[in-house]
Amino acid sequence: MVTQSMECLAVLLAVVFISCDAASVGVLDEAADLLSWTQPNLPPGVSPEEMGGKFEGDMDLDPSLFKHRNAMKNDFQRWPNGVVPYIIDSSYPSYASDIIVEAMRELEQKVAVGNIYCIRFTPRRSESDYIHVRPISGCFSGVGKFGGKQDVSLGRGCLQKGTVMHELLHTLGFHHEQSRYDRDNYVTVVYSNIQSGKESEFEKYSAGEIQHFTPYDYGSIMHYGAYYFAKDRSKPTLVAKKSGVTIGQRVGLSSSDIEDVRKFYKCTASGAQTSYTTPKPGAYLSSCTFDRNLCGWGQDRSDDMDWTLTSGSTPSSNTGPTADQSGSGKYVYVEASGYSGKTARLLSPAVMGYGSSTRYCIDFYYHMYGANMGTLKIGVKFGSDYRALTTISGDKGTRWRHFLLTANIGYSGEFNFYVEGKTGNGWRSDIAVDNIKISYGKC
Numbered sequence: 062m063v064t065q066s067m068e069c070l071a072v073l074l075a076v077v078f079i080s081c082d083a084a085s086v087g088v089l090d091e092a093a094d095l096l097s098w099t100q101p102n103l104p105p106g107v108s109p110e111e112m113g114g115k116f117e118g119d120m121d122l123d124p125s126l127f128k129h130r131n132a133m134k135n136d137f138q139r140w141p142n143g144v145v146p147y148i149i150d151s152s153y154p155s156y157a158s159d160i161i162v163e164a165m166r167e168l169e170q171k172v173a174v175g176n177i178y179c180i181r182f183t184p185r186r187s188e189s190d191y192i193h194v195r196p197i198s199g200c201f202s203g204v205g206k207f208g209g210k211q212d213v214s215l216g217r218g219c220l221q222k223g224t225v226m227h228e229l230l231h232t233l234g235f236h237h238e239q240s241r242y243d244r245d246n247y248v249t250v251v252y253s254n255i256q257s258g259k260e261s262e263f264e265k266y267s268a269g270e271i272q273h274f275t276p277y278d279y280g281s282i283m284h285y286g287a288y289y290f291a292k293d294r295s296k297p298t299l300v301a302k303k304s305g306v307t308i309g310q311r312v313g314l315s316s317s318d319i320e321d322v323r324k325f326y327k328c329t330a331s332g333a334q335t336s337y338t339t340p341k342p343g344a345y346l347s348s349c350t351f352d353r354n355l356c357g358w359g360q361d362r363s364d365d366m367d368w369t370l371t372s373g374s375t376p377s378s379n380t381g382p383t384a385d386q387s388g389s390g391k392y393v394y395v396e397a398s399g400y401s402g403k404t405a406r407l408l409s410p411a412v413m414g415y416g417s418s419t420r421y422c423i424d425f426y427y428h429m430y431g432a433n434m435g436t437l438k439i440g441v442k443f444g445s446d447y448r449a450l451t452t453i454s455g456d457k458g459t460r461w462r463h464f465l466l467t468a469n470i471g472y473s474g475e476f477n478f479y480v481e482g483k484t485g486n487g488w489r490s491d492i493a494v495d496n497i498k499i500s501y502g503k504c
Contacts, residue, residue, distance in 0.1 A: 138234055139205065139326065140205075140234075146184070146191035147183070147192045148184070148191060148192070149194045150193065150194060152195065153195075153354075155354030159355065160221075160225065162356070162357040162410070163357075164225035166410060166411060167226065168182075168230075168314065171319055172323055173413065174323060176413055177329075180233060180322065180326055180328075190209060191210060191211070193211070195214065196219075199214060199216050200215055200228055201228070201231075202214070202231040203231065203232065204236060205233070223310070230282065230318065230322070234325060235283055235322075237284065238278055239299060240266055240271070241265060241271065244277065246302070247302055248308070249302060251299070254296050254298050255298050256292050259290040262290050263299075276317070278315055279301055279306040280306070280308075280315040282310065285299055285308065286309025287300070287301075346501070347410050347497070347499045349497050350391075351496075351497075355370065355393070357409075358409055358497075361408050361442075361479065364406040365404045368395060369393065370391055371391060372384070372390065372392070376396070377488050379430075379431065380397065380489040380491045381493060387496070392493050392495035393407065394494070395484060397484040397485065397487070397488050397489065398491075399488070401485070402435075402483070402486060403484050404483045404484075406479050407481075408478075408479050410477075414474055414475070418470070419469070419501070421467070421501060422467055422502055422503060422504035423450075424465050425495065426461045426462065426494070427462055427493065428457075428494075428495075429492055430456060431490045432487070434454070434457075434485050435454070435485035436452055438450075438451070438480075438481040440478070440479050442478075443476050480497070
C-alpha cells in the first residue's frame with residue numbers, strides 16, 4: 062500500500078512537473094532572448110562598444126567633418142532646439158525597444174534644469190534629419206548631427222540602459238572622456254598592451270579640436286574602461302593616476318555628464334534651446350499604434366492588472382474587438398475573464414509642465430463591447446495623485462469609436478496622462494484602446 066502510494070505520488074509529481082515546464086517554455090524563451098540583448102556574449106572583460114568596428118570602437122564619424130573640426134566645436138552639429146527625432150527599428154522585440162525608450166527618458170530627465178527640458182528624443186514624423194536605432198553590429202553612433210538619416214547601432218549585448226545612454230550622448234555631440242587633450246594628466250595609456258592596429262583608438266584631440274565644459278571626470282559614462290582593446294585582458298590599457306577611482310562605468314550619467322549636456326545645449330534655469338519651453342500646437346508628445354510595442358507607455362504599478370498587447374480577437378466570445386482599429390495591426394486591451402471588477406492603468410511617457418495653463422489634445426480609438434461592460438477613464442497623474450478627466454461607460458457596440466479631448470493643464474513639474482480600464486461584473490467586458498496620440502494644442 063505504501064509502495065503503491067509512493068508510485069502514485071511519483072507519477073503525480075512527474076505530471077505536475079511536465080505541465081509547469083510546458084507552460085514556462087514561452088516565458089523562458091523570452092527571458093533568454095532578453096538576456097541576449099542585455100548581456101554581451103563576449104569573452105570576459107570585452108565591452109560590446111569595442112565590437113562596433115568604428116573609430117574608437119563605437120563612434121561613426123563623418124570624415125569630411127572630422128578632418129578639420131570636432132562636433133563639440135560646431136553649432137551646426139547640435140540638434141536644433143535640442144530635439145532628436147528617432148525611429149526604433151521594428152526588428153526589436155517590445156521588451157528591447159522599451160529599454161531604449163527608457164534610456165531616452167532618463168537622459169532627458171537627468172539633464173533637465175528645473176522644469177525645463179534641455180534635450181528631447183521624439184518619434185520621427187516627417188523630419189529629414191533623424192536617427193534610426195537598429196541592431197546593425199555591436200554598439201555605435203555618429204557624433205552630433207550630420208544631416209539626413211543617421212544610424213545608431215544597438216545590437217545584442219548593447220541594451221543595458223547605461224550603454225544606450227552612452228551611445229545617445231555620442232548622438233548629441235560628445236566624444237569619449239579619455240580623448241581630451243588634457244587626459245595625460247589623469248590617465249596613463251599602456252600602449253604595450255593595446256591590440257595591434259588599435260592604437261588609434263586611444264588618440265587625443267588638441268584644444269583647437271574639442272572644447273570641455275567641466276574638469277576631467279573619471280566617473281563619466283563616456284570614459285573607456287581600464288581594459289578596452291587590451292591584448293592581455295588581465296592587464297589594463299588605461300591606468301588612472303588618481304588612486305581609488307573606477308573608470309568605464311555604464312550605470313548612469315555623472316554630474317559632469319549632466320553639466321556638459323546643459324552647457325553644450327545652452328540650457329539654464331532661465332531658458333533652454335529646446336522648443337518645448339514654448340510648445341507648438343500639433344507637436345506630438347506621444348503617438349502610438351501599438352503595432353510594435355507600447356512606445357514608451359508603461360503599466361502602472363498601483364493597479365490590479367496590466368493591459369495586454371495583442372492582435373485579432375480577444376479570447377472570449379461576445380466581447381472585445383476582432384481586429385485592431387486599422388484591421389491589420391495590434392492594440393492593447395484589458396482582459397475581463399477571471400478579472401471581474403479589476404483595474405488596469407496605462408501611463409503615458411512623462412510630460413513636463415511649465416506652470417502656465419497649456420492645452421493638450423488626447424486622441425485615440427476605443428472599443429467597449431459586452432453585456433457586462435465596465436468603465437474607461439482618461440486622466441492625469443500628478444505624482445501619486447490621479448485625477449480623472451472623463452469617464453466612458455457601458456456597452457458601445459461592436460465597432461471602434463473615436464475619442465477626442467482637449468485638456469487645459471496648469472502644472473509645474475513632470476506628470477503623466479493615463480488610460481484606465483475597469484472591468485465590469487462579468488467576463489463580457491473586455492476594453493480595448495488603439496492609435497493613441499497626445500499633442501500640444503486644441504483638438
